[in-house]
Amino acid sequence: MSSATHTHGSHGSSSQSGEVQPLVGHLVSYPTLLATGTTLLLLTIITVAVRYVDLGEANIYIAIGIAVVKATLVSLFFMHLRWDRPFNLLVLVGSMLFVILMMCFCMMDVGQYQHTFIPGNPSAVQMQLDTTAPGAPITLKR
Amino acid sequence: MTTLDSRQIPTSAPDNYLTHTRGLLSWLLTLDHKRIGVMYMTAVLTSFFVGGVMALLVRTKLLFPGAVEWMSADDYNKAFTLHGAVMVFLVIIPSVPAALGNFILPIMLGAKDVAFPRLNLFSFYLWVLGAICAVWSLLVGGFDTGWTFYTPYSTQFAAGGVIPVLIGVFILGFSSIFTGLNFIVTIHKLRPPGMTWFRMPLFLWAVYATAVIQVLATPVLGITVALLVIERAFNIGIFDPSMGGDPVLFQHFFWFYSHPAVYIMVLPGMGIISEIIAVHSHRHIFGFRFIAFSSIAIAIFSFLVWGHHMFTSGQSPMMNVLFSAITFSVAIPSAVKVFNWLATLYKGSIAFNTPMLYGLAFIFLFTIGGLTGIPLAVLSTDIHLHDTYYVVAHFHYVMMGSALIAMIGGLHHWWPKMTGRMFSDFWGKIACGLVFVGFNVCFFTQFMLGSQGMPRRYYMYQPEFKMYHHISTGGSYIMAIGFIITAIYLIHSLFAGKKAPANPWGGASLEWQCSSPPPHDNFAVTPRVGDCYDFSAVRWDEEQEGYVIDTEAHIAAASNGKGH
Amino acid sequence: MSDITNHTDDAHAHDAHGEHAKYPFLAHHFETPYQQFDSCKLGMWLFLATEVLFFGALFVMYAIMRFKDPEVFSYASQYLDTIMGGINTCVLILSSLTMAIGVRAAQTNKRGLLITCMALTLAGALGFLVIKYFEYEHKLHANLKWGPGFYVPASEEAKVAVEVAHMTNPVLELVSANPSEGASKVALVALPPADKSSIRAPKAGPNGVASPAELEAAASTHEAGHVDTAHLLDPKLPPNTHRFFAIYYIMTGLHGIHVVIGVGLLTWLLIASIRGRFTSEFYTPVDLVGLYWHIVDLVWIFLFPLFYLIH
Incomplete structure (x- = not known):
């Protein structure tokens, strides 16, 4: 509440259209909203089209890149983050950073231990294992 | 109004939150954070009793190695699992933030309520629903997976009510999320003028850091247990290597929440200790900003170290090294706190009453708990100590010796405020002594058991461990007696306790400036905020048999820059 | 000026009351x-x-x-x-x-x-x-x-046969419910030789190529319990596609x-x-x-x- 009034106060008188102004929050103009919507639809068409072009590894990065652009547009304009309090932006970006953190650590690990997996159900695997203590190197009985 | 008038404020206002409205429904449907806090506290303490009985059953069984008539190996597994799950999900996680925090946080902040009172009540009923799911699980055969629900045991082998308890955990997770969310918004938006971030009591900083973890980590637990339910019910194989799944992935997901959850448990406890130490030694807290920022640092570090639970479960060597290294760094903010508390005590005018004894017990036990974590963070020693009683002892020192002891200390600290009654300090000290001694006898022994190779969760043990197990069980009985005494004198004080003054300990934060128990709206007038750790304007008043604070002098001192 | 509670005659309190009167949707706190x-x-x-x-x-x-x-x-x-x-x-x-x-x-x-x-x-x-x-x-x-339902369920007789075998050997269920060929092999290795005779090939395959109708037709033309639908499998079908x-x-x-x-x-x-x-x-x-x-x-x-x- 300490700084609640000043940012909102600035929005009140900035209208040119003569419309009713909201007591709180920010008003986004129709052209901005429509432009955002159109861009999102266009990007959707592009991302579908790219699916049919074989770019090898690049395909998934392009798809994710377009998705990130779309998500940014939605959050900045539809969700008012461009005009909202920076802390709300921090909340969204922060939560995404934590997802990325989780993804990075998990991916770094998963890539490395795959070769130690022994396919099969647990009881069958146990019969094949030659290990005596927790933490001992896992070897197969030969 | 002058300070003379303030002395004439009756020790308890004619209308307080307990007498504001009457009847059972006025409690069950209340939106008052204080009543919700009291309901939480009652529920949490009831669960604590259940979890405690389970612990005693487990310890009593371990007087005898192997089979006993009254408890089969299966029952034993179920008993320790229930003990762990109840204590973690139903007791410690909601104990300080949801129970004590709900009551104290808005008052400390100078707010009338939390930001979303309905959400607050909803979160309490989610807790109740989660507890009902746990009971449901018991009715369909209980669960014996341990509180960690590791795959493939939990998905393919464990019998009985695994799915009900997982649903319960999912629901409890959302209860915890909503509490955390509420607290973040309350602290951000409901601070009265003058309550800047650095005037905020350290308990609020700690609860804030906790709430950040609750909001960011708990959803992952929700999705993890949901996946486990789906895996168990539909056999989709994402955690099953025979179907191309990955059992280690479950542990990654589980510990991404459950390691930060350790800090959900202990951080608010540290906040309580910061309050208790400062108030009862009547000395300005040493290094306010260091303690405040160390809470935030712990919250952030807590997300980076989950892999240290998985050193022996197939995690890759590179990640082992990485997680081990980051784990050591958690010691820094923890040690910052401990040293600052010690520095606060130094040359303080320490009152050795019950809350303070719990506070000192916390510092002692937390230090042991923290230091014994180091061998577990070292990769080489962890291979020896992993899944032994050493681990059991270590996390009991942190979860019980720190988090729960702090909760009980906080309960004593704010008991006069919550109930308007003083408890018997004499019995309080005796009970605290018994709990402290019993705890150490019970769990220090387990360090020795573990380092000699006694695995955790075993029904049977070698004869050479018999003496240690007997000592440990004896310690648990001493602790139980301590808790029973605590329950007796606290309940007794409700009916026959001396009326509590507004400020029995000499605190300077806002909650001591409203009557005991607080009125329905906490503060009819938005309070003015001074330095909550500046005790120079606090003095004893014979008439009220409590402390009074010279508000003008208090605020003047803060604005003169004598604060931070 | 004391900030102890229960005093409403304060300028600040009036302000707050004014706001609440002006905005009926404003919550009390x-x-x-x-x-x-x-x-x-x-x-x-x-x-x-x-x-x-x-x-x-x-x-x-x-x-x-x-x-x-x-x-x-x-x-x-x-x-x-x-x-x-x-x-x-x-x-x-x-x-x-x-x-x-x-x-x-x-x-x-x-x-x-x-x-x-x-x-x-x-x-x-x-x-x-x-x-x-x-x-x-x-x-x-x-x-x-x-999950395993990704595969067409076996015929009724075959199910009974599996259940009977399951009673004598709990490992079998995992084998029969197991879509991964590699896993079946491991399980077969692990089983005592006597039990191996009771294991039959998976009763049906994924219908990556075959339609359910085709599978049904294949099942009805073969002797129950020995349906071999391997020819209906898409050769390119990777294991564990159900995931x-x-x-x-x-x-x-x-x-x-x-x-x-x-x-x-x-x-x-x-x-x-x-x-x-x-x-x-x-x-x-x-x-x-x-x-x-x-x-x-x-x-x-x-x-x-x-x-x-x-x-």
């Missing part, structure tokens, strides 16, 4: 409408953060599964209907747009426009669910399921649940806006549900390329 709006908005954003983590964990699961078996994903993705998915994406984007316009309408007191926008958004949500229903229905009909569909159902299903919740919230907003509850002074529910609806859109923006557009 807030001082100003700005504070209330800000708090609600922050609360909603924190809730959205939990949603991000909630779905984020599933995206991590997706990434790891795809990393482990990329061929499963590129193979199975062809069974998802890109056109339907694409239409659904557009439906959600358009409903997000109408929601955003609806928020503006509420902010500027345009009740008619608000009602129209809420109705359109609700229609979008329902349309999404209808299309999703047809997609699911189509896949389930084609037996593109999440793609498991993740698909979990992630789109969770998203679908959010859409269903959105339908409930939008219906409530529609009714409330018809009753004229929202004004330029108080439109917080519209704004917050709008945020929720946009995050539902946002999640789908990532789900769509990750499932439907794998090259």
